[in-house]
Amino acid sequence: MIPVSIQIRQALERVWLPAMLLLSIAIMLLGWANQRLTNTARMAVADVLSPVWAVIAEPGEQLSAALSELRGIGHLAQENARLRAENETLRGWYDVAVSLTEENQTLKTNLHWMPDPVPSFVTGRVVGDAGGLYSHAVLIGAGPQSGVRVGNVALAASGFAGRVTETGVHSARILLIDDVASRIPVTLETSHGTAIMAGDNSPMPRLMYYAQDNHPIEGERVVTSGQAELLPAGLPVGTVHYIRASTPVVAPYARLDHLSILRVFDFDSGTIDSPDAPGRVPVAPLRQSGAVPGRDNPMEGMTLGGVVEGLSGRALSGTGGGGPGATGDGNRSGAPEAGGGSDEDGTSSPAGGEPDDGGGTGVPAARPPVPGNG
């Protein structure tokens, strides 16, 4: 638009293309060498665009909801019958679940089960597809301002979805478990084996590095394993499926291609440190730092149902009994006594015990709040 002569303009037009090609190569090299700069630039763009995407996604969601409603009207009676049958079955399962929960609770009380800390979580809407062709990731509209940090765990309604890899100002990118860069340590519930779930950009991640004498069983549940200290144990991931002989994959519970709302949990799993001196009886309670905000209530492991129950249980325990802050303090002050040996743990805890045994000695110290809840 600036008036320039035709000669200059033609010369400029000849120079533009090579200049831009060189610039793109420079950016490629720069982005390759300095990943942090790249991530900052990407998250800045995502931060700017995430409100726009949220606006765009709104009518689309309404449209798809309306469409599914229309589709549902067609076979309403059929659907009704199916739901009634399912409700019947589920009611049976509900009874089973209630009795099993109670049994589990009793067993845990008898075993002086170390309650897991209740994780804090935020819920965010998926505002964008941050994956592209060769990776599977989503962008959610919640960032560090809401407490989302890199390494947090994202759960969809039905199961484990991914982990937070980058955060912007008010958005965060979540790498899904079917991405080619995703490696998740998992436990197989029926065969009790462990494996690595490796994404390969297909909808079903592969299972790798399982023991050769303990193959995964078709249809068994796959949950996360707490081994790498990246993730809490027991988050539901999916079920094992053999697409070919000797090629086990995981069919994820979460619908990874239709994610709309994700809960991002801060499990604070980095705080579990193994004792530094091998000959010493560890006196510090295992979960002390995790239980600091006064949240040491019995939580049924980190399963989805457990999280929900744990939260409701916390509400109950908060209304009745001793204050949670007091139990937290008791936990901390009681710790040295546990090392000295109270009457219950006198039998266990040899001096050269493994870190797991150390956890066992820490249990009685943290136990006092448990009977109050039970």
Next chain:
Amino acid sequence: MSVDPYSHWHSDQSSGPALAQRLDRLARRLMPGGATALIIVILAAPTGIPGAAALLPGLVMSTVFFWSVWRPASMSAPVVFLLGLLMDLIGFAPPGVDAFVLLLLHGIAVHTRFGLMGLSFLAIWVVFSVLAAAACWLLWAMISMLSLNAMPTAPALFEVLLAIGIYPLTAFTGMWLHRRISNPEPQS
């Protein structure tokens, strides 16, 4: 700087209509690039369009190719570069890769445009198909190289097919826009 054909005309007119006209011309000129940028942003939103991630490169490639052939003034190298960079940043690809590939495509299209414009639609489609396939595989190779990890080939193949399939749609829409809406006065 030296000879502005409109300089005598500017001097005795108030700047109002001239400014409006210039803005109008600028808007028309930037329309293809702007529309493409809008498509990139919209396709990254969770709209539920199946295969949106695989469709995007083909759609952008066909748009860049079309406008580079028929009106390079509207799809200049800086615009192509910015579009590629936007795609890279939104799609979390290694930055600069899409920009590089799109610029190559743009360069080839601009340099062969007088030959291409004489061809029939089907012939141009065939040329574009070959170029898009090459571009998609180049993209695949570069992303694999930069992430030090061989990417799966199935999405690349899908991407090529979608690029070839979307070209007629882009070309017809572009033709219509070219004739009807964005036909500014010749720029240079």
